[in-house]
Amino acid sequence: MIRMNFGITLQYEVIGQPADFILNIHAANTPHQTVVTEDFSISQSVPVDMYEEPFYGTRFARFKANAGPITVRYNATVDIDAYIAEPSTLRESPIAEIPQAILHYVYPSRYCQSDRLHKFAAREFGQWAPGFSRVQAIAEWIRQRTVFESGASKGTTSAVDTLIEQAGVCRDFAHLMIALCRAVNIPARFATGIDYGAAPELGACDFHAYVEVYLSGRWYIIDPSGISPPQGLIRLGTGRDAADVAFATIFGQVNSWAPTVFIDAVNDPANGYEMPVRNNLAVSTQA
Amino acid sequence: MIRMNFGITLQYEVIGQPADFILNIHAANTPHQTVVTEDFSISQSVPVDMYEEPFYGTRFARFKANAGPITVRYNATVDIDAYIAEPSTLRESPIAEIPQAILHYVYPSRYCQSDRLHKFAAREFGQWAPGFSRVQAIAEWIRQRTVFESGASKGTTSAVDTLIEQAGVCRDFAHLMIALCRAVNIPARFATGIDYGAAPELGACDFHAYVEVYLSGRWYIIDPSGISPPQGLIRLGTGRDAADVAFATIFGQVNSWAPTVFIDAVNDPANGYEMPVRNNLAVSTQA
Amino acid sequence: MIRMNFGITLQYEVIGQPADFILNIHAANTPHQTVVTEDFSISQSVPVDMYEEPFYGTRFARFKANAGPITVRYNATVDIDAYIAEPSTLRESPIAEIPQAILHYVYPSRYCQSDRLHKFAAREFGQWAPGFSRVQAIAEWIRQRTVFESGASKGTTSAVDTLIEQAGVCRDFAHLMIALCRAVNIPARFATGIDYGAAPELGACDFHAYVEVYLSGRWYIIDPSGISPPQGLIRLGTGRDAADVAFATIFGQVNSWAPTVFIDAVNDPANGYEMPVRNNLAVSTQA
Amino acid sequence: MIRMNFGITLQYEVIGQPADFILNIHAANTPHQTVVTEDFSISQSVPVDMYEEPFYGTRFARFKANAGPITVRYNATVDIDAYIAEPSTLRESPIAEIPQAILHYVYPSRYCQSDRLHKFAAREFGQWAPGFSRVQAIAEWIRQRTVFESGASKGTTSAVDTLIEQAGVCRDFAHLMIALCRAVNIPARFATGIDYGAAPELGACDFHAYVEVYLSGRWYIIDPSGISPPQGLIRLGTGRDAADVAFATIFGQVNSWAPTVFIDAVNDPANGYEMPVRNNLAVSTQA
Structure with missing residues (x-):
């Protein structure tokens, strides 16, 4: 078993009109990948529509962001049992x-x-x-x-x-x-x-x-x-090619900054967590 | 309501090795299109695997044809209630x-x-x-x-x-x-x-x-x-584009002839069958 | 008549092996464009082969630069009599x-x-x-x-x-x-x-x-x-498209910096030099 | 030395308006290829403008054909001294x-x-x-x-x-x-x-x-x-690619038939004419 912690931060500036975001940054739910804990937050107070694709467990977060800056954060601990x-x-x-x-x-x-x-x-x-x-x-x-x-x-x-x-x-x-x-x-x-x-x-x-x-x-x-x-x-999305599973699909005009991402593996063999190796x-x- | 009769004849010559055929020439089953009668035949005696795609009712016939000529015929009467x-x-x-x-x-x-x-x-x-x-x-x-x-x-x-x-x-x-x-x-x-x-x-x-x-x-x-x-x-297939719903996808070497197709509409207003009009x-x- | 002064500075670092340069940064010689003065210099001491294309007066400078930095400068005063x-x-x-x-x-x-x-x-x-x-x-x-x-x-x-x-x-x-x-x-x-x-x-x-x-x-x-x-x-090169008249065609491995360019028009109507106007x-x- | 006889027949039907033809079906004149005899004829009585490209001896025949059928014939005997x-x-x-x-x-x-x-x-x-x-x-x-x-x-x-x-x-x-x-x-x-x-x-x-x-x-x-x-x-045209030397460039609306072409080599070693061999x-x- 592999346990990993990871986090993603996305930053945008929505220009003029509200913009629709469809994000695929949640860890997928699959028989081999379990989301142990997770935390998703958006700096704007807007409703988020979550959707899980039934076959592969790909998860999408959709929301309409207002003009101005917006920061999206996702952190999770995930177990992979390949x-x-x-x-x-x-x-x-x-x-x-x-x-x-x-x-x-x-x-x-x-x-x-x-x-x-x-x-x-x-x-x-x-x-x-x-x-x-x-x-x-x-x-x-x-x-x-x-x-x-x-x-x-x-x-x-x-x-x-x-x-x-x-x-x-x-x-x-x-x-x-x-x-x-x-x-x-x-x-x-x-x-x-x-x-x-x-x-x-x-x-x-x-x-x-x-x-x-x-x-x-x-x-x-x-x-x-x-x-x-x-x-x-860690699996986020599964599709035919990149057209299906962009990490961010945005309808509207925005400026964007490079995402920041971190990932760590839990090295705890006593509890059954091995490090990923080649x-x-x-x-x-x-x- | 529209009632139509149609028929398709496909002719191939499989060369050398057996070839896999996936045909999408059956009328789809949808809430608005009902297959009243149909007849599907292949000139070779090989098993046919039928599959119906769950969302749009697209139907596929898959079989492995042996070397030599093969003729495929499909005839159906279909009601469309748009x-x-x-x-x-x-x-x-x-x-x-x-x-x-x-x-x-x-x-x-x-x-x-x-x-x-x-x-x-x-x-x-x-x-x-x-x-x-x-x-x-x-x-x-x-x-x-x-x-x-x-x-x-x-x-x-x-x-x-x-x-x-x-x-x-x-x-x-x-x-x-x-x-x-x-x-x-x-x-x-x-x-x-x-x-x-x-x-x-x-x-x-x-x-x-x-x-x-x-x-x-x-x-x-x-x-x-x-x-x-x-x-x-009459609907046969539904997909993202032609990559999804070719009428014939063939794996192997074959010669092919132009398909022949006919279609007729039943003009019987007394029984509720109108002709398709623009x-x-x-x-x-x-x- | 229009008189303009312009200058171009190109900077490269040739890596490892000598690299061949073909530059098209000289003002063309045409019946309507006269090079009054010009100055071309390279920071490496290498022979330069100049070539003037016979039909359109496009001029090419070719040289083989050695590993290391190289700066190319071209300055000219040009008269255009359109x-x-x-x-x-x-x-x-x-x-x-x-x-x-x-x-x-x-x-x-x-x-x-x-x-x-x-x-x-x-x-x-x-x-x-x-x-x-x-x-x-x-x-x-x-x-x-x-x-x-x-x-x-x-x-x-x-x-x-x-x-x-x-x-x-x-x-x-x-x-x-x-x-x-x-x-x-x-x-x-x-x-x-x-x-x-x-x-x-x-x-x-x-x-x-x-x-x-x-x-x-x-x-x-x-x-x-x-x-x-x-x-x-000011005309440098004339061709079918960009394939013919790149300002710099380089054979070999180099790092390059953005070119710097300046241009001025001589405003001297008394001597017949008008400013370019739309x-x-x-x-x-x-x- | 190789001597070859060859002939080309082109057939078109010009539709409606006159059409401009630029043909490159004449044998090129080069230091290594000599046109010994040649005959060029067009079934319509229209003036033909011949042009020989100065570097490679590529020859072009240009004419404006009237509506209706037109047949173009070219026959030549050519010596190649490679x-x-x-x-x-x-x-x-x-x-x-x-x-x-x-x-x-x-x-x-x-x-x-x-x-x-x-x-x-x-x-x-x-x-x-x-x-x-x-x-x-x-x-x-x-x-x-x-x-x-x-x-x-x-x-x-x-x-x-x-x-x-x-x-x-x-x-x-x-x-x-x-x-x-x-x-x-x-x-x-x-x-x-x-x-x-x-x-x-x-x-x-x-x-x-x-x-x-x-x-x-x-x-x-x-x-x-x-x-x-x-x-x-036998060389007809020389260029950067097919864009330069189409055998027929036609401006206007025409129907065309497949060209007919023949070629023969003169087998006459006594007079110095060898057959082309690989x-x-x-x-x-x-x-």
Whole structure:
């Protein structure tokens, strides 16, 4: 079991008219991730509408903020009880066995144009032995070809752009990984989180983006940017790609400041809390 | 009430290895569309896995076909009992009132890059009075600027391509409409169907693609290609864009022939069956 | 006659290996622009290869810089004796009358994909009366739809991107103008310069980019960003688009600082030197 | 010496208004290619304006055709006296030694966006030994990854599209080759021609597109589609990419039919005319 404490502070200035905010900064509720305590506060006194997406436990806070400054704070303690598998036991599902509700994770999405990449992916990865090793090899292939570079991409950058220009941030690594997996018919999706273990020099990835692939009937975590040990990822949102789970979607005119984020892991083996470590096992935190 | 009979015949030749087919050619089951009779047959004797998507009643038939020729036939009689509204009564929902489960229809998707079009759409449509009239005006704006031209687009063509190159088929009109609506924060989605009233010279649109927009708590039909009276549309699939509801998704190598499709409306007013006609009312066939 | 003094200072740090520099910061030599005095210096003692392009007088300085800091300074006094025409007298050339050597300015180039915009441009501008007024109207159309916004674009941004996303800097305005003019068969090209009159808040445009269109057998200046009076533009380079006339093309690894630029106009009517002013005349500084 | 006879027939129907044609179907005049006899005829009696581009001998025929059918025929006998080099002797020019007039062939152009491919090309090809062998290896790299497929591309398809989608025709192979060469600073350009040796099943490439790279002070031929022995290529046009040297640029509304093309080589060793053969030498037909 891993226990982590984390906190997020967001600061905005709403200009002129009230603005609608939809935030996805709460820790998700999943069978493998339990929110032990949490505290959410907004500096303006406005009603907040909370919503929990029924399949993946992604939680959204929606409110209308008035003109002027607004600060949002969220702090939580979260327990993660991952499902761990031996990588060599995991297999890719034939199309005929992928549940229909999961099939759309094989289809292209806004930032993951797998429909354009079928020939490319088949040629690069089609001959590799299927399974978790192939997924890891795709992640490694991306890491070898892509420079982690703040400012190399923008909000509209897609997997195809990253494949061509070979530079980006965690979100771009994730989109490219998803697109390439889907192009060889492996269901893949996008997750956002806070990552224990991000090197401090990679500050742009405080909010982290990573990938899940569907193998042997479960979703397993892959972080193509290589930043985080999979068990050190607190899940915020799960979706097809970044279009689904932006940490903040804002309708209206605002100025914003860089978010501040902290995260700590509880080192208390006597009570069953281990530190997140990097190992060679396959980690799933969502069935 | 509208009663229509329609039929679809698909022909393929599977080459070498067996191929997985996922077809979306069954009429959807919705509160407003009732399948009275139907018949589905495949020329190969293989098991078919049927699946009905729980929210919109989209139905998928999945099977693995063996090498060699395969013919798929679907015939059905369908009753459509549309909800009709006076257009002037429909209003756009403020962001704060859009149900969370519908919000992702405001976000960009594979072929509808609304994230790139916010300034464009705000400038063109931002000053128009909100409501159904604005939606109709966006459809008209597209029709005036886009040539219906078979072969002008391909499977990877997106809304941005169509906006720039101003030519395409029904699917392209629909994607552009969806992208522009989302860019002004109107939830919009993609539907496929068989359309009564397609001019015979527009044969490429036997399988039709059209749009639904969310107004006053319901989804209303808009056909930006202007081909069909909204009540003459038999719904097959509903999704974010064409990535979700291709009529045929095939994994494997096949040759294919153009589908053949027929549709007839029952003209029997004595028993309550009217012909689909074009009028100025707003038509919804899905809450 | 206009006399202007201007100066440019560029600062780089060459890292590791020597780097090749090709600079286009010298004032062009043209029949309408005379370099009265100039001074070019580099802080490293390396040989400089000067080249003057024979048609438009664009001048390039090429040198190989060694590892370490390097500062480049260019100062000049330039006289501009523009050809002035009454806009209403200028006409567009029918294709049959455009000289062959100029025809490629009707064709698409890297950042000006006019081949994709024929239908778009024909629909928007095809019905307008041809001539300088149409060109001015295209510039005005762009200005009304595009936000001048530093950071909205990057080096690979093209006219199609700017048309869709409606934000950019002077270079983007110029590329969009060129693409739209070519799409209605008006030869158009890209020029770079230093602009007298740039509002100080638009500091990003110290190096300015503007457009020339070919009418009645001459190239006339249009600045779609609206920043500069045409006679206040000192010409550095002329090309199909920014791919031809970057102010600095560098092969190798360097750090760079923002260039510093100054420009002054000589106000000395007694000696024939007027200040550049904005008026309604058409200005040509290159036949 | 190679002597070839070839002929081209183009057929159009001009609709409504007269249309301007600019054809590049004449054999180029170059120091290595001599037009022995030629015959050009148009079925309409309209004046033809011939133009020969001064650097590369590309020839253009321009005329205004009236409404109705028009047939254009060109037949020629051409001698090609190629410059042959031992590939191992050819070296890439350092930037400092590339003549300024040739430098723009290192810059990106409409269909060859080398500016986006620097990291990609450096990673794939940066470690290979420079020279003709590297150029051949790039061509081979493309051939291994790209399917020759009629209809896979259209007129607006670019090198980046082909790199991603891995299918195209000769023009697409050429654009990708040019973009990748430029991205590693090898000047590269586009040539069109009629190719002796095209397999008949590749009918779409009657008009062929190929590449020239600049090595050791000369332009050498590379055909990345692998269709033609380099000496069996009759040169029509030379440019940055297809934007410069379309075989037909038409302003106006026309219907067109597929061109018909024939080519024969004279097998007359007694008089010094050899057949074009595929060998391992480097072939240049333009200094």
